[in-house]
Amino acid sequence: MAEVIVRKPRPKHLNLMQIRLPLPGIVSILHRISGVALFLCLPLILWLFGASLGSQEDLDSFHAIFDFSLAGLPIVKLVLLGLLWSFLHHFCAGIRFLLLDVHVGIELPAARMSSVIVLVVSLVLTVALGVLIW
Amino acid sequence: MVKRLVVGAHYGFGDWLLQRLTAVVMALYTVMFAIRLSMLTSYDVFAWYDLFSSGMMRFATFLFFMSLFYHAWVGVRDIFMDYVKPISVRLTLHAVVAFLLLGYAGWAAQILWRL
Numbered sequence A: 001m002a003e004v005i006v007r008k009p010r011p012k013h014l015n016l017m018q019i020r021l022p023l024p025g026i027v028s029i030l031h032r033i034s035g036v037a038l039f040l041c042l043p044l045i046l047w048l049f050g051a052s053l054g055s056q057e058d059l060d061s062f063h064a065i066f067d068f069s070l071a072g073l074p075i076v077k078l079v080l081l082g083l084l085w086s087f088l089h090h091f092c093a094g095i096r097f098l099l100l101d102v103h104v105g106i107e108l109p110a111a112r113m114s115s116v117i118v119l120v121v122s123l124v125l126t127v128a129l130g131v132l133i134w
Numbered sequence B: 001m002v003k004r005l006v007v008g009a010h011y012g013f014g015d016w017l018l019q020r021l022t023a024v025v026m027a028l029y030t031v032m033f034a035i036r037l038s039m040l041t042s043y044d045v046f047a048w049y050d051l052f053s054s055g056m057m058r059f060a061t062f063l064f065f066m067s068l069f070y071h072a073w074v075g076v077r078d079i080f081m082d083y084v085k086p087i088s089v090r091l092t093l094h095a096v097v098a099f100l101l102l103g104y105a106g107w108a109a110q111i112l113w114r115l
Helices: A023-040 A040-050 A056-065 A077-102 A107-134 B012-039 B044-050 B056-084 B086-112
Strands: none
Touching: A023 A040, A023 A077, A023 A107, A023 B056, A040 A056, A040 B086, A056 A077, A077 A107, A077 B012, B012 B056, B056 B086
């Protein structure tokens, strides 16, 4: 009696566009992306911080950079808004990871719930602080 | 069963732990900073100057920056280890990032103490 092993063709989703990450996965990759963004923009952040605490001349160039716009787009402000979100997401997701490290909320429903909380809280805070600072 | 050489374990454990400790330092600083900002009576450049004029605030901010740079070092190095396979490229990137962060540390100190 011949037996045939039928192998189900398994999908190999190495295509980034086809991978559907679960919510905790999305929080995780955004944690990484926001970290990279913050790292890459460290010179800008340090420069702005230094200028904000500098002389009158430094303050003038601070405002010039802060209000710099290209083709009507306040490009620096938009970058800083992105960085604000990056910081807030990194902060919230980081606290979630620290809690997971000490085994708080590691059950799947709790982990999903905390992912939603991280995404929502960081976005809401970004909008609120963004409006305040703009 | 995977045969693994585990001589001298705790590879990377120190960095893993420091990544978390620095995260806690930065989180505490962030909360403290937010509270102090919300307690300001005016929002102008003088209040901003004043905020950073105390020795404690400079000390705390410097600690924040040092934590930030070490935290960034561990994070960026992990990312290179994940995505950059050729050892020569990886080593070069590691060196560039390490020296950048050292430079940033000097820059941060200069900003805080030249006031």
